[in-house]
Amino acid sequence: MSAKINTLGALETAELIRKREISVKEAVSAVIAAAEEKDKEYNCYTTLCPEKALEKAEKVQALIDSGDIDSPLAGVPVSVKDNICTKGIRTTCSSKILGNFVPVYNATVVDKMEKAGMITVGKLNMDEFAMGSTTETSYFGATKNPWDTSKVPGGSSGGAAACIAADEAIIALGSDTGGSIRQPCSFCGVTGLKPTYGTVSRYGLVAYASSLDQIGPVGKNVADCAAVYSIISGKDEKDGTSMNFAPFEYTAVLNGDMKGKKIGIPADYLGEGLAPDVKEAVMNAAKVFENMGAEVEIFPMPISKYAIPTYYIIACAEACSNLSRYDGIKYGYASPDAENLRELYIKSRSEGFGMEVKRRIMLGNFVLSSGYYDAYYKKALKAKKLVQKAFFDAFEKYDMILGPVAPTTALKLGESLSDPLKMYLGDIYTVMVNIAGLPSAAVPCGFDSEGMPVGMQLIGKPFGETEILRAAHCFESATDFSAKRPQMA
Numbered sequence: 225m226s227a228k229i230n231t232l233g234a235l236e237t238a239e240l241i242r243k244r245e246i247s248v249k250e251a252v253s254a255v256i257a258a259a260e261e262k263d264k265e266y267n268c269y270t271t272l273c274p275e276k277a278l279e280k281a282e283k284v285q286a287l288i289d290s291g292d293i294d295s296p297l298a299g300v301p302v303s304v305k306d307n308i309c310t311k312g313i314r315t316t317c318s319s320k321i322l323g324n325f326v327p328v329y330n331a332t333v334v335d336k337m338e339k340a341g342m343i344t345v346g347k348l349n350m351d352e353f354a355m356g357s358t359t360e361t362s363y364f365g366a367t368k369n370p371w372d373t374s375k376v377p378g379g380s381s382g383g384a385a386a387c388i389a390a391d392e393a394i395i396a397l398g399s400d401t402g403g404s405i406r407q408p409c410s411f412c413g414v415t416g417l418k419p420t421y422g423t424v425s426r427y428g429l430v431a432y433a434s435s436l437d438q439i440g441p442v443g444k445n446v447a448d449c450a451a452v453y454s455i456i457s458g459k460d461e462k463d464g465t466s467m468n469f470a471p472f473e474y475t476a477v478l479n480g481d482m483k484g485k486k487i488g489i490p491a492d493y494l495g496e497g498l499a500p501d502v503k504e505a506v507m508n509a510a511k512v513f514e515n516m517g518a519e520v521e522i523f524p525m526p527i528s529k530y531a532i533p534t535y536y537i538i539a540c541a542e543a544c545s546n547l548s549r550y551d552g553i554k555y556g557y558a559s560p561d562a563e564n565l566r567e568l569y570i571k572s573r574s575e576g577f578g579m580e581v582k583r584r585i586m587l588g589n590f591v592l593s594s595g596y597y598d599a600y601y602k603k604a605l606k607a608k609k610l611v612q613k614a615f616f617d618a619f620e621k622y623d624m625i626l627g628p629v630a631p632t633t634a635l636k637l638g639e640s641l642s643d644p645l646k647m648y649l650g651d652i653y654t655v656m657v658n659i660a661g662l663p664s665a666a667v668p669c670g671f672d673s674e675g676m677p678v679g680m681q682l683i684g685k686p687f688g689e690t691e692i693l694r695a696a697h698c699f700e701s702a703t704d705f706s707a708k709r710p711q712m713a
Contacts, residue, residue, distance in 0.1 A: 308334060
């Protein structure tokens with residue numbers, strides 16, 4: 225084989241395993257070796273589990289050899305964001321307060337991947353409890369962008385996007401609460417999918433904001449993400465918000481064209497604050513779609529200006545409730561200096577949570593408090609309905625919506641931490657998708673003047689994953705942005 229296994233895509237790896245050109249053990253060993261070699265520089269992983277992964281590889285190989293497993297990704301190693309529970313493997317949410325937590329059960333998505341013959345090789349760094357846009361709030365230190373190690377990889381799934389860009393993983397699983405898959409994919413020049421809310425079980429995902437969180441794949445190309453989505457999606461009785469819907473067939477994404485498709489671009493996505501290089505790359509992508517036969521039109525979406533306050537009020541309100549369970553009693557970090565129960569609560573949380581998490585807990589408690597509930601939280605819920613209506617009105621005219629993922633390319637390390645409001649405003653184009661519960665795919669579409677990747681997102685109707693991934697695949701086939709990787713030493 226001329227190419228190193230860790231540089232291959234997921235479907236490509238699975239095909240080589242089926243043809244007996246490589247073994248499952250070789251695939252797993254290649255990813256572990258790449259992670260051990262490179263991760264001192266990029267800090268993508270919080271935990272590697274080589275022994276467990278290699279033991280599992282032998283079992284999966286036996287099932288493949290006997291014909292007892294039928295899956296498009298059998299034998300493929302997968303790296304998992306550290307807020308998705310993995311039985312017997314430390315799951316920390318990149319927080320001191322969960323630094324010693326080892327789940328006794330798998331998240332539903334992990335069970336589904338294991339049933340399909342995929343092998344978890346490690347857990348990925350992230351912003352603490354998924355609260356951040358840079359992967360700098362991690363207790364385990366910042367992840368670096370493989371395109372430029374002086375810059376952030378994005379967040380909160382920065383470890384997932386960076387490990388794919390650095391070829392430290394073949395495929396990865398992240399979570400997206402307000403852009404946490406799509407924004408790091410844009411910063412790192414890789415591909416990701418935020419699915420329709422309720423299509424992927426959240427059982428075993430450590431909650432940040434329960435009405436917004438969604439697990440999704442991060443990969444080297446559209447087909448790989450589609451194949452993972454076909455495995456992890458579906459109704460789950462353990463998750464009351466998961467829905468019944470027609471099974472997703474990833475092969476449908478690989479066929480079709482853009483002729484006659486109508487694509488809308490919100491004018492409000494192209495205004496003040498959008499970097500010229502990012503705007504140019506997205507508009508060039510629109511021209512590619514037009515050349516493929518699609519009709520592209522710019523339309524007004526004024527509700528966009530309410531996206532950030534609506535999102536942060538709802539997300540922080542839910543976060544302060546979800547994080548109240550970390551009290552130093554049941555599991556996780558307990559302060560050794562507490563002398564009574566009250567001190568145990570206060571010191572464990574004060575010492576265990578980082579500054580960004582504390583900031584969002586305090587904001588959440590404020591908007592839910594007496595006298596402010598109606599003024600903030602209740603209004604945010606009304607605004608959520610208006611955001612949903614704006615999208616549904618747009619989808620009466622357009623098959624999908626095209627826009628930038630982030631207003632800029634990757635920022636310098638430390639730039640956002642010094643100005644949290646700037647970090648929050650960077651989510652302007654992504655949060656509305658989570659508020660409305662829609663699917664969105666992030667795909668590389670260009671580079672800025674410094675050679676840093678630019679990503680676009682395609683937003684679809686509810687359960688419109690096939691439509692947006694097919695369009696993304698058409699774009700990927702017509703360009704070479706997805707094939708490019710950073711030049712690493």
